Amino acid sequence: MTESRAIASESAAAVDLAAMRAQYRTDGIAEADFPEEPFQQFARWFEQAAAEAADPAGVLAEPNAMIVSTVDGEGRPSSRTVLLKGVDERGFVFFTNYESRKARDIAGNAHVSLLFPWHPMGRQVIVTGTAERTGREETVRYFRSRPHGSQLGAWASAQSSVIASRDELDAAYAELAARYPEGEQVPAPPHWGGFRVLPDTVEFWQGRTNRLHDRLRYTREASTWTLHRLSP
Ligand SMILES: Cc1cc2nc3c(=O)[nH]c(=O)nc-3n(C[C@H](O)[C@H](O)[C@H](O)COP(=O)(O)O)c2cc1C
Numbered sequence: 001m002t003e004s005r006a007i008a009s010e011s012a013a014a015v016d017l018a019a020m021r022a023q024y025r026t027d028g029i030a031e032a033d034f035p036e037e038p039f040q041q042f043a044r045w046f047e048q049a050a051a052e053a054a055d056p057a058g059v060l061a062e063p064n065a066m067i068v069s070t071v072d073g074e075g076r077p078s079s080r081t082v083l084l085k086g087v088d089e090r091g092f093v094f095f096t097n098y099e100s101r102k103a104r105d106i107a108g109n110a111h112v113s114l115l116f117p118w119h120p121m122g123r124q125v126i127v128t129g130t131a132e133r134t135g136r137e138e139t140v141r142y143f144r145s146r147p148h149g150s151q152l153g154a155w156a157s158a159q160s161s162v163i164a165s166r167d168e169l170d171a172a173y174a175e176l177a178a179r180y181p182e183g184e185q186v187p188a189p190p191h192w193g194g195f196r197v198l199p200d201t202v203e204f205w206q207g208r209t210n211r212l213h214d215r216l217r218y219t220r221e222a223s224t225w226t227l228h229r230l231s232p
Contacts, residue, residue, distance in 0.1 A: 022122070031229065037218065046064075049063035063118065067080070067115040070109070092196065098191050098193055099191050111128070112129065136193070139188055140188045142194065155186070155189050201218060215229065
């Protein structure tokens, strides 16, 4: 038995993790093809990821799912997936509970990172920057566009807090569903809203053969962006 097999047999998953690797055969990315700022480039890649997700033969799911990492008061990081709900020259927007762990972290330390894991395309985009709350109007506009059930869910869930049971959550939802039947306007909860991540760096990563990947990273200095190539 090889060493990697031994590790695999001891791991919780009965899979040979050490032997798992994809070989990327994609074309590279060149500085000359990249625009002066990252938003246009992000829009291009996002469009391609969305097309991949829409392809019935493709395997990329939820191209707007991104991992947001925050840091607490003791410097301990934590990560979770959220959905990108808006992006423009100002930044990347997601919505969440303002009393959640991530929101509490951001209140103490606005530095965050976002990661888009577009594995089926051999790509990732990594953003670092600072998060700020969106305006109330922007939150309400988005909240109204959500399905009725999701609107109720935002009220029913005290996100990140410990609850006694699933029943407690279902009971809270049922009570709200009785108060606001389908078709009735649900107000946006005051403890719920958006964060906009203002980027300082945006890295575009393209997998290539032999682990010689392409990494092009934009860095913001005041209002100008510079593009550097990083060693993989
Ligand atoms: C695909 C996917 C999308 C998600 N989208 C969101 C989202 O947009 N907003 C949100 O608050 N949580 C979302 N979640 C749940 C979060 O990952 C997380 O469980 C929750 O926000 C609580 O995180 P926290 O306790 O670290 O603050 C999503 C989870 C998954 C798997």
